[in-house]
Amino acid sequence: xxVVSQHPSWVICKSGTSVKIECRSxxxxxxxxxxxxxxxxxxxxxxxxxxxxxxxxxxxxxxxDKFLINHASLTLSTLTVTSAHPEDSSxxxxxxxxxxxxxxxxxxxxxxxxxx
Amino acid sequence: xxQVKQNSPSLSVQEGRISIxxxxxxxxxxxxxxxxxxxxxxGPTFLISISSIKDKNEDGRFxxxxxxxxxxxxxxxxxxxxxxxxxxFCAATRYNFNKFYFGSGTKLNVKP
Numbered sequence: 001x002x003v004v005s006q007h008p009s010w011v012i013c014k015s016g017t018s019v020k021i022e023c024r025s026x027x028x029x030x031x032x033x034x035x036x037x038x039x040x041x042x043x044x045x046x047x048x049x050x051x052x053x054x055x056x057x058x059x060x061x062x063x064x065d066k067f068l069i070n071h072a073s074l075t076l077s078t079l080t081v082t083s084a085h086p087e088d089s090s091x092x093x094x095x096x097x098x099x100x101x102x103x104x105x106x107x108x109x110x111x112x113x114x115x116x
Numbered sequence: 117x118x119q120v121k122q123n124s125p126s127l128s129v130q131e132g133r134i135s136i137x138x139x140x141x142x143x144x145x146x147x148x149x150x151x152x153x154x155x156x157x158x159g160p161t162f163l164i165s166i167s168s169i170k171d172k173n174e175d176g177r178f179x180x181x182x183x184x185x186x187x188x189x190x191x192x193x194x195x196x197x198x199x200x201x202x203x204x205f206c207a208a209t210r211y212n213f214n215k216f217y218f219g220s221g222t223k224l225n226v227k228p
Contacts, residue, residue, distance in 0.1 A: 006159070034216065043220040044160070044205065093159050097213055103148035103167075105207070105216050107159035 002028050002098040006108025013084055014116055021079045021111045023094030029074035030096035034105070035067075038091045047092075050077040084115040119143045120208050122219035129226050135193040137222050139206035142187065146208040146217075151180060151191045154203045154221070163204075164191070196226045 003026040013019050023033055033050040048069050049057040056069035066088075068080040077096075081088050093110040097103075121140045129135045139149075147168050152160035166173040166180045166189070173180050179192045193200055203221045 004159075032213075044218045046215070046218075049215070091157070095159070095216075103150065103165055103209060103213065104162050105150065105209075105213075106162065107152075110157065110159045112157060 002026075002096075002101055002104070002106045004094065004096050004106045004108045006094050006111060008111060009109060010112040010114070012114045012116065015085055016083055019081045019084055019113060021081075021092055021094070021113075023077045023079070023096070023108050025075045025096045025098070025106075028096075028098040028100065030077075030098070031074060033071060033077040033094055033096045035069060035077075035079050036093045036095065038093065038110075044093065047079075052077075081113065084113070086115045089113055089115045118217075118220075119146075120206060120217045120219045122206060122222050124222050125220070126223040126225070129196045129224065131198055131226055131228050132195045135191075135196045135200065135224055135226065137191040137193075137204050137206075137224065139189045139191075139219050140187055141189075141208050141217075143208070143217075144184070144187065145210060147211040148209050149180070149182060149189050150207045150209070150216075151178075152205045152207065153200075154205060160205060193224075196224075198226050198228050200224060201226045 005024045031052045035047045036044040047062045050071040052071045058064045071077040095107040150165040151163040154160040164178045182189045206219045209216045
């Protein structure tokens with residue numbers, strides 16, 4: 001199946017700093033990528049839909065100024081957690097659909113963010 | 117409003133037996149349904165999917181059944197193996213794939 005690469009796998013940062021997470025589609029072009037967040041023992045919460053060349057669409061309750069999404073190319077989307085605080089600590093996962101692959105959504109390996 | 121629901125947070129099954137994971141949905145307009153498997157600290161991996169025009173899809177040990185009248189789908193794993201122990205998510209989407217709705221997950225434990 002299609003491969004979605006996400007980096008870093010984990011990051012520890014101090015409160016107030018910003019953290020960038022990268023999501024790449026390695027063998028296909030993704031006009032749309034999705035960013036999810038998972039709290040411990042909870043479901044995947046869609047944060048935003050990243051659209052290549054245009055602004056991301058954020059879900060209700062997600063602060064667009066805190067979670068900056070950039071989708072500058074057909075293979076790369078980035079999520080920047082700005083001025084991170086301990087409550088932002090979570091597991092962040094990106095996903096993308098290969099247009100030639102039908103309905104399947106492929107996920108990156110996730111990023112565990114810990115804010116001290 | 118949660119459009120996809122998995123009402124069983126956990127399931128325990130003996131190795132070799134059948135595992136049945138259930139999922140309900142509310143939107144009759146969904147066109148595709150998918151099942152994902154997730155290990156801790158990893159991204160979900162695609163398992164199997166089914167189109168709304170079908171009622172069954174099989175891939176090896178995995179079979180998904182769709183009952184549109186009941187708005188219900190299930191994933192059958194036969195025979196279950198210890199390596200199947202993971203959290204399973206069902207998901208649904210429309211034909212335009214603009215959004216994927218996920219259930220809350222069911223943690224499957226296959227005992228040796």
